[in-house]
Amino acid sequence: MSREFDDIINTMEREINMPVAEILAGIALVKSSVEFIKSNIDTCKDIGELGGAIDKLLKGKDEVNKKQSKRGLGVKEQFDTSHIARETIDAKLAAEQLQEVSNMINLRFGPNTWKEILEERARRIAEQKEAIKQAKIEKAKADKELWADVKMVLAVIGAVIGMIVCIGGAIYYSQ
Numbered sequence: 001m002s003r004e005f006d007d008i009i010n011t012m013e014r015e016i017n018m019p020v021a022e023i024l025a026g027i028a029l030v031k032s033s034v035e036f037i038k039s040n041i042d043t044c045k046d047i048g049e050l051g052g053a054i055d056k057l058l059k060g061k062d063e064v065n066k067k068q069s070k071r072g073l074g075v076k077e078q079f080d081t082s083h084i085a086r087e088t089i090d091a092k093l094a095a096e097q098l099q100e101v102s103n104m105i106n107l108r109f110g111p112n113t114w115k116e117i118l119e120e121r122a123r124r125i126a127e128q129k130e131a132i133k134q135a136k137i138e139k140a141k142a143d144k145e146l147w148a149d150v151k152m153v154l155a156v157i158g159a160v161i162g163m164i165v166c167i168g169g170a171i172y173y174s175q
Contacts, residue, residue: 026063027090033057034097041104047113050105054117057101064094 033056044050067087102114 026060026067027094029056029060029063030094030097033060034101037101037104041108047105047109047117054101054105057098058121061094061098064090 033053036053037050037057040050040053047054064087067090105114105117106112
């Protein structure tokens, strides 16, 4: 049972923290998603047809934001003007692209569509994080119960061995 909890938790954590950089770096992912959305916005029948591109766009934006706020850089990278400029410009470009896409989506599908997409995404992420938290709590509870059972078995085994030793000692001394 503990193995099942580990598998569930690991799968959920991988889905939340999926490494976007393996496919495309943050800003490149944003740009490619925006291009796809721009080229398909007029021909799609519903927002679901653009869902994958919107997802990549938001993940790319998150990746850019992570890079900008990352403090694990070396001394040279922290103070290198070109590095700082690249991060700042990438963040501003990503925000600009996100705003452009939100405008296109709202114009095509209604004024609050983009807001609804972001709210639903945030709700689902929060639900998944809560599910991971609950799975960890359940795993800890199951582990605690398992250790309680192990302790009980060891206590019973110890009592049985103690009784055997006492009976054996009594028999030995009675002869």
